[in-house]
Amino acid sequence: MASRMVRSLPLNPLRFRCRSLNSTASSDAAAAAAAVSPLNFVEKLSPAAPAAAKTIDLDNTERLFAGLPTTKLLRSSAILHAVAVEPTVDVGSWVMRSRLMDVAPVRGAVLRVVKHTFFEHFCAGEDAEEAVRTVGKLNRTGLRGMLDYAPEDAEDNEACDRNTAEFLRTVESARSLPPSSVSFIVVKITAICPIDLLGRVSDLLRWQCKDPSFQLPWKRDSFPIFSASSPLYHTPRQPEHLTPQEERDLLLAHQRLQTLCQKCQEANIPLCVDAESTAVQPGIDYFTYAAVITHNKHEPFVYGTMQAYRKDARERLLLASEEAEKRGVVMGIKLVRGAYMPSERKLADSLGQESPIHNTIQDTHDCYNECASFMLEKITSRSGAVVLATHNVKSGKLAAAKARDLGIGNQKLEFAQLYGMAESFSFGLRNAGFQVSKYMPFGNVDMVIPYLLRRAEENRGMLSASTLDRQLMRKELWRRLKAATL
Template sequence: MANHRVFQSLRSFTRPLASTSASATSAAVSPLNLTQNPNPTATVLNFDDVKELFSSVKTTKLLRSSINLHAAAIEPMVDLGMWAMNSKMMNMVVLREVMLGVVRRTFFEHFCAGETPAEAGKKAVELWESGSLRGMLNYALEYANDNESCDRNFECFLQTVEATKSLPRSSVSFVIVKVTAICPLALLQRVSDLLRWEYMNQSFQLPWKLKTLPIFSDSSPFYHTPRKPNPLTPEEEQDLQLAHQRFQKICQNCSNASVPLVIDAEDTSVQPAIDYFTYSAAIEHNRDDDPIVFGTIQAYRKDAKERLFRAANAAEKMGVPMGIKLVRGAYMGSERELAASLGVESPIHNTIDQTHDCFNDCSSYLIEKAADGSAAVVLATHSIESGNMAAAKARELQIGKENQRLQFAQLYGMSDSLSFGLRNAGFQVSKYMPFGPVELIIPYLLRRAEENRGLLSASALDRQLLRKELKRRLKAAIL
C-alpha cells in the first residue's frame, strides 16, 4: 500500500523536464546530452544507466529529492523564502514556529543531516551503508562575535569529533570547522589586516605570529587594508591566544580520533587569518604521510593558483604533507560588490570560464601531488565537466578508490548523480553534511538557496535523471 501511494505521487513528477538556461555561474553542461564531452578528455563518468546510478536510493527518497530540487530551482519561491526568513515575521513567535516547521520538513531535511552530532553521524552511516558515500560532518555555525559564543561552538565541534569515534571509520571522511565560529569575527579582520600589512612591508613585525606557510601572492587583494593597522591590544592578543587554544584542541582531538579536519574558506576580508590558523596548525600536526589539517582554496579568486603553488612548494621544502580542499567559491556577489564600492578591481575572476579553467588547473596539479604522495586533496565540485576531467586525470595516474589521497565531494542534497557517477567509476566520494539546530542553521540554508542560482546546470541534470528514474520505477510498478 505504501509503495502504491508513492507511485501515485510520482505521476506528476515524470513529465519531461522543461529546458533551463544555465546561469553565468553554472557549469557549461547540457542536461539534455548527458554523455556529451566537449573536451578531448576521455569520458569516465556514465549517466546513461539511471537504474544503476540510483540503485542504492529508495523511491521515497528519490521523490522527496525531486520535489525539493524542483522547489529550489523556482527563483520566485527562493526569493520569497529568503525574504520571509530575513523579515520581522521571524520575531513573531507563532509565525516563527510555522516557518521553522516548514523549513525543517523541506529544505532542512534535504540539505542538512540533522540537529545534533548523533543525528548527523547516523545519517553518515546510512549514507555509507546504502550508497558507499562518506560523510563530511559540519556543525554549520558560521560566525561568532564574542568569546562566550566561541566557547559554545568550540564544545559542539569537540562533540562532533567525539561522535565519530563510535561510528564505522569508513563512514566519516572529515570533520569540518569554520574558524569564524571559534574566533571573533572582528579579531579575524584585525589579524588579516596585520598579516596583509606585514606582507606589503617586510620590516613590519608581528610578535605574536607563529610559523606558517605562505598566505599571499603579489596578486592577492590588499584593498581591505589601506593604511597601517594598529597593533593588537593586550586584550586582542589574549583573545587570539584563546582562539588558537580552541583550534589546537580541535586539531589534536581529530588527530587522536584519526579523522582529518577541513577548515572552510571565507571571504577575502578574513581569509588571511583563516589561512594563518590553518597553515600554522598544518606545520604542527601534518607530520605523517596522511595530513590531519586540510585548508581550502577557492578557485574563483584570481590569486588562487599562485597561492596554492607557493604554499605547496613551501610545505614540500619543509617536509609537511599538504591537505587541500579545492572549491570554486561561495562569496562572488559580496566580493564584487565590495570591490566596486571601493573602486578597485574585483578579486574574483571576470568570467565563469576563467574560474572553470583555474579550478581544473589546480585540480590537475593537486592530483599529481596526490599521485606522488606529497599531498592529499578533496575536489569539491558540482561540475560534470570538472568531475570527468579530474577522474580521467586520476585514472591516467592510476589513482583509484584504494588511494585515500584523492577524494571527491558534493553538498548533501545536491549533485547526487555526480556523486554516484564518481562512486561507480571507482573513486572515494563524500557528501558535505551540515547539521545544527534549525533556527541557528538558517544562515547556511539561505546561502545554499542563494548559491543554487549558480548551480542550475548541475541541479537540472539531477532533476532530469531523478525524473527519468522515477518514471522507470513507475512503469516497472505498473507493468
C-alpha cells in the same frame, strides 16, 4: 584535443605554466615540461585513459539511484524543483532576511516549514548524534560524510568555547561509526575565533604584506598567505596593533584549534578547515597553515580549502605547496569553486575596487581544472593530497580520467559534493570506483540559515546547479512508474 597555450600569471618574479585537465601531451613533452621549473604546473596526461579505467556513467539511472527508495527520490526531486523556481527563492530569501523574522509567530512558522523541507534535504540534522545517524545511513549507499557543525561568525570567547565543545562532541560521536564512514571533521575558524578578532588579524597580516617591516610580535610560524594578486583593499590604512587582551584571545583561539586537532588525531579522522570571505581569509589561512606545520609532518591530516573562483587561487596554491615541500610537510587541500561571489563583488564595488572573483565562469572552470591537475601531480610525487569538491560533471570527469591515467588510488584523493546536491554525480563517481564524500552541515535551523540561503542561490533557475539531478531523478521516477504498472 589541442593543448592550451602557456599562460603567464602576474606572480612576479615567479612564472608558472598552466595546462588544464583537458590538455594532452606526449610523454616526451611532459618530461620536458617537468624539467622547466619546480614552479610550474605540469600536465602529464597521456593521449587516452587506459582501457581498464572505469568511466563515470550517468545514463543508467537504475544503477545510479539503486540505493534510494522511491519516497526519498520523490521528496528530493520535489525540493530541487521548488528551489529552481526563482520567485520561490526570491520570496523565501526575502522573508528569512526581513524583519518579519523578529515576529515570534511568523518566525516559528517559517522555521517549521524550512526544517521539514530545505533543512532536511541539505543538512544532516540538528545535533551531532542526529548527524552521525545520517552519516550511517549515507554510508550504506557507499558514500562517506564530511561532518560540519555549522555555526559562523562567533562574537565572543563564550560562543567560541560552546562551538568548540560541540566540535569535540562531534568527533566523539563519529567514533561510534564504522572506520572511514566519516572522511573529515570540518571546522570554520569563524566559529572558534571571534569574528572581529579574526578581521583584525587579517587586517594586520594584509598590512604586513604591504609593509614587510611592520612587525607582528604575536605571529606564529606559518606559510605565505598572499600572492602578488591577492586583494588587500580591505585594509586601506595601517591598523592598530592587537591589544594585550586581543593577543590573549588569539592565543585561546589557537588553543581551541589545537585541542580539536588532537581530538581528531586520537579518532584518526582528518580535519578540514573551510574557506570563507576574503575579509577574513588571511586570518583563516594563518591558522590553517600554522596547524599544517605542526600536524602534517608525515601524512596530510589538516586540510586547507582553496576557492578557485578567486583570481589569486593558482598563485596561492603554488606558494603554499612550495612552502610545504621546503619544510618537509604534506599539504592537504580541499579544492572548491567558492560560495561568496555576490557578497565579494558587492564589497569590492562599494570600495571602488576590482572584484577578487574571476570575471567569467569559464575563467573559474579553467582555474579549477588547472589547480586540480596540479594537486593530482603532487599526489604522484607523494607530496600532497586533495579533496576535489565539485558539482561540475566536466571537471569531475577530467579529474577522474587523469587520476586513472596516473594510477592514483583513493588514499590521497577524494571527490566531494554537498549533501542534497549532485546526488547522481556522487553515485556515478562511486560506481566508477572513486572515494566520494558528502559535505554534511548540521546544527539548529536558526544556525544554518546562512548556509541554506547560499544553497538556494546556487540552485535557483532552471539552469542551476541541480539541473542534472532534476533531469535524472525525473527519468528514474518515470522508469520506476512504468516498471510498477507493467
